[in-house]
Amino acid sequence: MEAAIVCHRLVKRYGDITALDRLDLEVPTGSLFGFLGPNGAGKTTTIRLLTGLAWPSSGRAVVAGLDPARGGIELRQRISHQDQQSKLYGWMKGRELLEFVGRLFGFRGPDLRSRVDEVLEKTGLVEAAGRRVAGYSGGMRQRLNLAQALMNRPQVLFLDEPASSLDPAGRHDVLDLLADLRGQVTVFMSSHILEDVEKVCDRVGIIDRGRLVADATMTELQARFAEPVFAIELEPGQAAAGADLVTVLEQSALVGGIGRNGAVLRVAVNDASRAGPEIMRILASSGVHVARFERIRPSLEDVFLRLVPSQRPPETRE
Ligand SMILES: Nc1ncnc2c1ncn2[C@@H]1O[C@H](COP(=O)(O)OP(=O)(O)O)[C@@H](O)[C@H]1O
Ligand SMILES: [Mg+2]
Numbered sequence: 001m002e003a004a005i006v007c008h009r010l011v012k013r014y015g016d017i018t019a020l021d022r023l024d025l026e027v028p029t030g031s032l033f034g035f036l037g038p039n040g041a042g043k044t045t046t047i048r049l050l051t052g053l054a055w056p057s058s059g060r061a062v063v064a065g066l067d068p069a070r071g072g073i074e075l076r077q078r079i080s081h082q083d084q085q086s087k088l089y090g091w092m093k094g095r096e097l098l099e100f101v102g103r104l105f106g107f108r109g110p111d112l113r114s115r116v117d118e119v120l121e122k123t124g125l126v127e128a129a130g131r132r133v134a135g136y137s138g139g140m141r142q143r144l145n146l147a148q149a150l151m152n153r154p155q156v157l158f159l160d161e162p163a164s165s166l167d168p169a170g171r172h173d174v175l176d177l178l179a180d181l182r183g184q185v186t187v188f189m190s191s192h193i194l195e196d197v198e199k200v201c202d203r204v205g206i207i208d209r210g211r212l213v214a215d216a217t218m219t220e221l222q223a224r225f226a227e228p229v230f231a232i233e234l235e236p237g238q239a240a241a242g243a244d245l246v247t248v249l250e251q252s253a254l255v256g257g258i259g260r261n262g263a264v265l266r267v268a269v270n271d272a273s274r275a276g277p278e279i280m281r282i283l284a285s286s287g288v289h290v291a292r293f294e295r296i297r298p299s300l301e302d303v304f305l306r307l308v309p310s311q312r313p314p315e316t317r318e
Pocket of ligand 2: 043044
């Protein structure tokens with residue numbers, strides 16, 4: 001099957017800044033693609049280029065069979081885009097908002113009503129449809145955003161950080177809903193939260209400073225990069241000692257990357273059976289007070305650590 005999205009050496013420059021640096025990417029039709037990277041990596045820029053909201057400095061893309069740089073009505077009919085900062089009119093009721101959007105896409109009368117019913121059903125908002133959006137929870141608002149984006153039956157759905165600003169319940173809600181869309185529509189979802197992507201996506205691209213640093217299925221990615229990880233939790237008041245510890249650990253050949261989130265260090269290693277004792281030895285001689293030391297299941301965050309060791313990993317959520 002033809003890929004839903006193809007990027008061929010896409011470049012976007014803003015003056016001296018290269019926001020996107022020769023991005024090559026293929027997103028298979030029907031997949032739930034996670035586009036991961038820290039803030040400023042180039043995720044929103046990519047989505048803007050792929051949705052025709054900005055033009056590449058060079059390179060080209062194909063989205064749902066069309067060149068997004070040429071924009072046009074046809075593209076608008078085949079894709080949907082949910083902005084990172086999308087706003088909803090609080091005074092409208094959920095159903096009214098969807099009717100409004102549906103009219104923009106040319107739905108009228110019974111067609112409009114049945115299309116609105118369909119997306120309300122799909123997004124679990126049937127009960128809430130008669131209430132004002134102002135009273136919706138964060139998760140419900142985001143589901144309504146998705147409902148809006150589904151109104152035109154898009155082939156490709158672009159979601160810019162759809163779960164990032166939500167509390168755990170809302171995030172769970174939205175990710176569940178995305179999982180339900182699998183196979184019905186190609187989803188291109190950006191996020192700086194690895195856990196979210198890990199939950200629902202079947203393919204992942206990782207972007208850092210405008211460059212793609214990995215592109216694989218979730219399984220491949222885990223197998224290739226997610227070597228064992230050790231977590232070290234420091235006792236309170238050990239910030240300075242912790243910094244020294246990181247310096248020493250980084251010098252060990254067995255250490256592949258170190259991430260730090262408050263008092264917890266995550267150490268990605270190359271050979272767990274040798275690295276475990278080695279880290280214990282370093283800990284013992286460092287004099288740092290450790291509250292916890294354990295081997296943990298690697299997450300995508302650790303994958304990122306390994307791919308981009310020179311940089312702090314994206315912050316995990318609370
Ligand atoms: N309109 C713009 N003008 C100048 N620089 C921009 C503009 N949009 C984005 N950038 C820069 O491009 C880089 C990538 O930004 P962005 O795509 O928003 O990253 P992300 O969405 O991954 O956080 C950043 O360095 C950002 O400052
Ligand atoms: Mg962004």
